[in-house]
Every structure is written in structure tokens, then in C-alpha cells.
Amino acid sequence: MAETFDFRVLAKDGKARCGEISTPRGVIRTPAFMPVGTVGTVKALYPEQVRDAGADIILGNTYHLMLRPGAERVAKLGGLHKFMGWNGPILTDSGGFQVMSLAKIRKITEEGAAFQSHLDGSRHMLSPERSIEIQSLLGADIQMQFDECIELPAAPSEVDRAMQLSLRWAERSKRAFEVQRASGGVGPGQALFAIVQGGTDIALRQRSAEALVAMDFPGYAIGGLAVGEGHEAMISTLAETLPALPADKPRYLMGVGTPLDLIESVRLGVDMFDCVMPTRNGRHGHAFTWDGELNMRNARFADDASPLDAQSSCPAARQYSRAYLHHLIKSGEYLGAMILSWANTVFYQDLMAAMREAISAGNFEEWAAATKARIIKPPAAPER
């Protein structure tokens, strides 16, 4: 195992690239999709299933974990890896996004974000320093800078203000991370990534990217996308932003996305993703399959004896019939959510593996065209 954090590009096909991030806790094959373990569990999955699906790294949420069970408690119990039984790398977000989307009342100042918990109304403060401290207590292999993520559409001046604030917070996050490193709060192989902000304003995005690159981070994320701007705007913003980031550092598109989002973003050179979609949609009865997306609540599946996805590498997707899954989901049974979350997680990992293979083989465009034709279908008959 590497003692340091390292990224190597192994192959390129157009702008798409595949590579490896080395960390003391293991290698992350890129392009990588990180299943989301919000409060210390990838919902409805055993950690072994996540690992066996092919995930090299998962994501944990600073906002959720600081509120419950608490970062100091997790640290006392040996860190997040031990707590949740996941031995591979973990990336933690900084809490910035959830403060915006979940906290009841929040006030953003230069210092940070004061907010009330969505769970019990208790008052908390997240600053760059506290966010880095929490992520260090959790033991994250990759930490994220604290940033302000705003909803789109927003006034240009507001987008600019949040981006500038996020730059100042990036500096403070970096300093706080170096303090942690000096005191042994983080080890030599742990890393802090910056987050490019700027909404869909290309000039702001480029200014954000340039300023962050000047600070020299081991990885760069694109934040503040997939927050209401739509697929086309996201992809065009991405296309203009990525060239401003160094080619020898991993690029992480936060909170994305659909299979189409992933394919189009990898084509532009993105290396890492995270999204709740495979598990959240699974719990709601939505299946990603190699024959397109299926809503298992649809009555047309009630008598369908065929397996969920005969082409899946997930044992459950081949074993259980659509009729059974329809029944489980309609009945609100745990097993329905368990099987669909599992099958979707495997689908996402297999999609990433197929992209890595296509890039290595130099046929990404052909692969992408064929795969999109296969998995992106016009909507079926209206669902009952």
C-alpha cells in the first residue's frame, strides 16, 4: 500500500481518462463512483456488498455525522472506518452542501455557517477550521474544503459572492489541514481537495479554478452543479471548467448523477463522482438495468417472471423476478429496498468499470454510443 497520496493517469481516450489514486487504505480506480454512506452506512447495504460491487471508496457526510453520532464520539470509537466496518478509503464532504439543503435555520458569515440541526433544532457552527477538524476526527482519507454551495438559479452577484467566500474558506481549510497534519490529526497519505464554485458562469468558474490551482491542492472538485441547472447547462459548464484544472490531479464532480451524466462527464475528463441515486432510487422502487430504467411499482411487473436484470453481475438481480420485486416494493418490505439498492449499486460500479475498460481500449466513443442506446430508453407506457 502507498504511504502517500498519489494519482496516475494510465490511459486517455479523447479527454476521457482512466487512472489510479493510491492511498494508504488502498487504490481507487478512476473514473470512480463513490456510493454515499450518509450517516455511516450505505443505506440498506452491508459493507461487504458495497465492496463486492466493486466500489473502492465511499463517501461520508460531515453534516450528518457531526450531529449524530458526533465526530468526537466516532474518533473515540476508533474512527469512521472501524465504526462502520469499511476498510477502504473514505471521502468526507465538508458539510457545506447539507447546511444549505437540510439545516433548519442558517446564517452565513465570513467566519462560517451557524445553523440549527434538522434533527432536534440544536445550534451548531461549521467553519473551515471546524469542518477540517471533524473530517480529521472521522479519519477521512480524502477531505473536502469547506465551501458555500448555493442553489441555482441565483443572481450573478450572489454567485460571485459565494465563490469568493469559498476561495477564502479554501485557504483557511488548507491552513487548518496543515495544522492537523503537523499535530498528527491526519497522516501523510491523507489529502484535502478544493472545490471550484461559480454556478453556471464560466468566467467565475475559471477564476475560481485558477485561484484554487494557485493554492496547489492534490485534487479538485467541481461543486455547485446538479443543483437545479439541468443536464445541458451542467455539461457545458463542466466542459469550460475542466480545462482550467491540472491534468495530473484527480477531478471530482460532486453529487452527480444519472448514468447519462456519468458517461458525458467522463467523456469530458472527470475522474470521480458521488451520488445517492442508486440507493435512494432503489429504496423507492426504481431499478437501473442494462435494459433501461424500470419503475418496479408499475403494475406491468406484477406477473413478470423474468429476473430483474439477467445481464447484471449482481446475484440478486439475476435471482429474483420482477414480479417478486414488484410485490416487495408494493408491500413496503425491507427486502425490496435491500435488493434494488444492491442491484443499482452494482449497476453503477459495473458502468464505471465498463468506462475504464473502454478508455483503456481506446473505444470510449463507440462504447458510449452503444451503451446510451442500450440503457437510455424512451419512457414506457404511463405508470399506474
Next chain:
Amino acid sequence: MAETFDFRVLAKDGKARCGEISTPRGVIRTPAFMPVGTVGTVKALYPEQVRDAGADIILGNTYHLMLRPGAERVAKLGGLHKFMGWNGPILTDSGGFQVMSLAKIRKITEEGAAFQSHLDGSRHMLSPERSIEIQSLLGADIQMQFDECIELPAAPSEVDRAMQLSLRWAERSKRAFEVQRASGGVGPGQALFAIVQGGTDIALRQRSAEALVAMDFPGYAIGGLAVGEGHEAMISTLAETLPALPADKPRYLMGVGTPLDLIESVRLGVDMFDCVMPTRNGRHGHAFTWDGELNMRNARFADDASPLDAQSSCPAARQYSRAYLHHLIKSGEYLGAMILSWANTVFYQDLMAAMREAISAGNFEEWAAATKARIIKPPAAPER
């Protein structure tokens, strides 16, 4: 595999006995505890986990399955075993108990029970003939006669009336089962059990047992207990009823129970049990362990790094800390219900295995005393 249904007592220790029920789908080691797969899934468990826990047989609910997904649909899809991915024996109840406890409006006549679904208010009729037809469509290895199960306490005349009606329904169930057998609706190795009723009235219980034994069933259940009469009344009723049942047929105590209930009932000669307790209590954060019962919601577990149950044969019970399970249960996470349901199911199966071993070794009384001292503890400090 046996082509016929057969029961052999292999060892006796006092009144306790261990043995084997042979069915075409496999051997059931007795005393046996059947996990409950209400609507075609043992809640929050994969079938492989149920099998690996040591369960030889599970139970399915006629009432639930007739309403959703429907018995004819399950039959068309290849039967309940195939539908839910369980290859071992399945026992189905007759629906009588759930009509009483769940249906919205019900009317009992000589013909059967007319009721409205608790799901959508739709109207249904369950008679002995329809119950047997449904159980045959599901493909149950052991069917149960249709009976009327009343809540206790009840007026003596009401207990008598329901017991007499259940006797007449036993005859009709048996006839309906023979019709199914003649038409190929059930195979040679499938069996129909009778159900002794009579509340806590010993004379009624004995009359019920004698009448049913005269009809000659391959197995006998004791129904209508654990419905509000309390542990002592249940055990004393059982003690007086069991001697009226033939020693060479399996005896099944329905809907029971706690670990103490199981130990005391096996001591009296019961061979089979079913109960939702391991899974239902697990979903609610209640753990059965070899160190006593634990309520994982209790704040004293928040910082407890010790495993749920170091003495368990369930991998998850040894792997995950009490602190983590406390967190998962408090957070309402699927994984909390999944792990506790799994660990409890393993605990129940291991308890049965230990009883079988103690009976074979001829030291059931010593084992029972030691085990009760170990797992039945005075309540801990008040739970927050």
C-alpha cells in the same frame, strides 16, 4: 429426500424430545423454530441468511399472501418457494388468526369468515375449503386447518363455541385437503396439521385434542395461546393439553414466543414453534444475546465499543459494535434493522440447536437452568 411426510423421535429427556420431520423438500430438525415470512419474505433478511442461521423451515401467511400478491398469481409464478427464493420446507398458516387480528370488519358464520382487507377494504371470504385451496396454490409443505382463534380472556361459552366450530372446520379442511391430493393440488409428501383450541379451559382443550386425534392428522398444533393469557397460564394449559396428543406426531405451538417460552414448552414436549419476535423486535432495536436481552436504543450503548454479542455465531453480532448499532437504530437506518433481525434469527436458531443437543445428551434440565440464568436477566437501569 423422503417422498412422504414422516416424523421420528430420535431422543427423549423427560418429556422433551428431539427428532426429525422428513419432507420431500428436506428434513426439519425438531424442536424447530420457524422464522416468519409474512408476505413472502422474512423481514429484512436475505433467504440465504435465514438458511445459514440454521432454519430448516419458514412460515408464510395465507391471509397476507391471498391479499397481496394473491395465491393464484403466486401459483402461476411457480409457487411460493420459487417466488421468494426459499428451497426448504414452508408451513403456511390457515389465515384464521390474521382474520381475527388484522381484518377491518369480519363476520364468522358456519361457512367461514367474511372480512374486509386491512390494505384496501376489499371484501374476501375464507372458508376451510378456500384456505386449503390457497395453501395448495402457494405450495405449502405443511398446511394448517382453518380455525377460529379468539382473544383471551373470553366467556367460557364463547371459547366452547369457537372450539366446536374449529372442530367442524378441521373435518372440512381435511376433506378439502384430500380433494386437493386426489386432483394433484398437493403431492404425497405434503401434510395438513390440525389445531387444538379451547382457550385456557383444560376440559375444552382435551375434548378438542381427542376429537382431532380421532380424525388422524399427521401433526397437531396448539393454537389460541400467547394471545393475552400470560406465560404461566400458557405453560399450565400446555402441560395439560400435550398428553392428549399422540407421541408419534409432531406438536406445534403456534405464535410462540420468548426464549423462556421456548425452553419451557420444549421441556413439556413441543416440537415446533413460530414467532415474529426475533425479526419484529430486531427492527425495533431489541437484541436477543447470550448475555441477555438488550434495548439498543438505550443511551448507555452510545459509547460501547464492545460487539453486540461476542458469543454469537452470527458474523454481524461479532463484527459490529453496540455503539454502531445504537447509532443505526437511533438514526432509523435499514442496516440497524437488518443486523438485529439477522442476529436475533441466529440466536433463536442457536437456542433450538442447543436444546436439541441437550436433549440428545440427556442433560436438558441442567442446560435449561444454566441457560435461563445466562440469558434471562433482571431489567437493567431505566432506559432513556
